[in-house]
Amino acid sequence: MATHNRDLGVHTRELARSFGDRTILDHITLTIPPGQFVALLGRSGSGKSTLLRALAGLDHDVRGSGVFRVPAKTSVVFQDSRLLPWQRVLTNVLYGQPRSRRQAGRALLSEVGLAGRERAWPAELSGGEQQRVALARALVADPDLLLADEPFGALDALTRIKMHELLRELVQRHTPTVLLVTHDVDEAITLAQRVLVLDSGRLTVDLPIELPAERDPGAPEFQRIRRTLLTALGVAPVAV
Template identity: 85%
Template sequence: MASNDRELGVQTRDLTRSFGDRTILDDITLTIPPGQFVALLGRSGSGKSTLLRALAGLDHDVNGSGSLRVPSKTFVVFQDSRLLPWQRVLANVLFGQPRSRRAAATALLGEVGLAGRERAWPNELSGGEQQRVALARALVGEPDLLLADEPFGALDALTRIRMHELLRDLVRRHTPAVLLVTHDVDEAITLAERVLVLDAGRLTVDLPIELRGDRDPGDPEFQRIRRTLLTALGVVPAGV
């Protein structure tokens, strides 16, 4: 069962999803308050994308049970920008929106550093620029929940750093709740207020990130959190 409630953010209770005899999500109970930035880590096959698809309402072809509540204004950003190649940049941002959002779409292109590129074609943009358009498209509808499925996974390291800064700024301005699915532990610590670890369909870690200001990977507390998460992911043996 799914219902919508902006004031309560995301709430799941005993959420289960399975394909045939294989259980992908196993009794997930989770609350994400309005405006909170959460990162979700997990090894391949742990169920991260299945959870995101459930929250996005995109998992109609699976068996499921439990309760699920998300805001009605929920938008998704994928690793692939998924721009329409036959539409110019501004039209891509406005896709699915009323024409009354045109000024907001133009303003958002300015926020993501693409002012003046409204009439460019997607194939004229770099990969990082295409993801900037995708972020603008996700935010133009003023979402209460932004779901991001490894949105920077295909970008080079320098572009990713710039996109981290941009995403932090956009979330600060527009204040959606965010669930970011990522394989990158450093990315999760850098961006999120809270990090979850999903293992074999169960949430095994729910860790608040209380670092302040610029999050320096050289900070001992950053490294302590990093080791905790890597241990939970089975990358670093416990006690090492």
């Protein structure tokens, strides 16, 4: 059972989850300091989304030798924007929030580049715009922890680059602790301060990313980190 974390970071000890005879999370011990941006990589079926769902409080069958702790104010962004198609954009942003957050919702729509689209329907937005709304909805509650499950996986390459820039700006402004689940090694290196690799239910790599805020994929250190992570994922690195 998760408890609220007074220091606003994330702590798990011996976190485990099985489905039948199959172990998905094999006694995960993890600490994420407050304000840190962490990316979680792993092959399909490695347990990434299961870990995120556990931290989000969406899976009540996880277990462990110790209590795992997360901030009380936690928001989640999924690959699918999960907007309510029968509600307008601002109403979607404010879903579950008190009316007192209405101005904050408008301000966040402006931050994500959608000022003036408050009364648009979700169907009138592009995929990238829908994910912008989803980010605004996640941040309107001023969360201490932002969990993101492949939020840009369904977007085209150009839109994904723009969304990387937007997410970086939003995190700098709102300062939540972030755990980003992704299959994209370059995305992880571009955004995160630390990258984890989950393999067969265990954390096999815990790598700090000591790069400038503006990161050049062609830089030697970026490429060195990329090779390290691809090797850990069992993929032969390709020179770029």
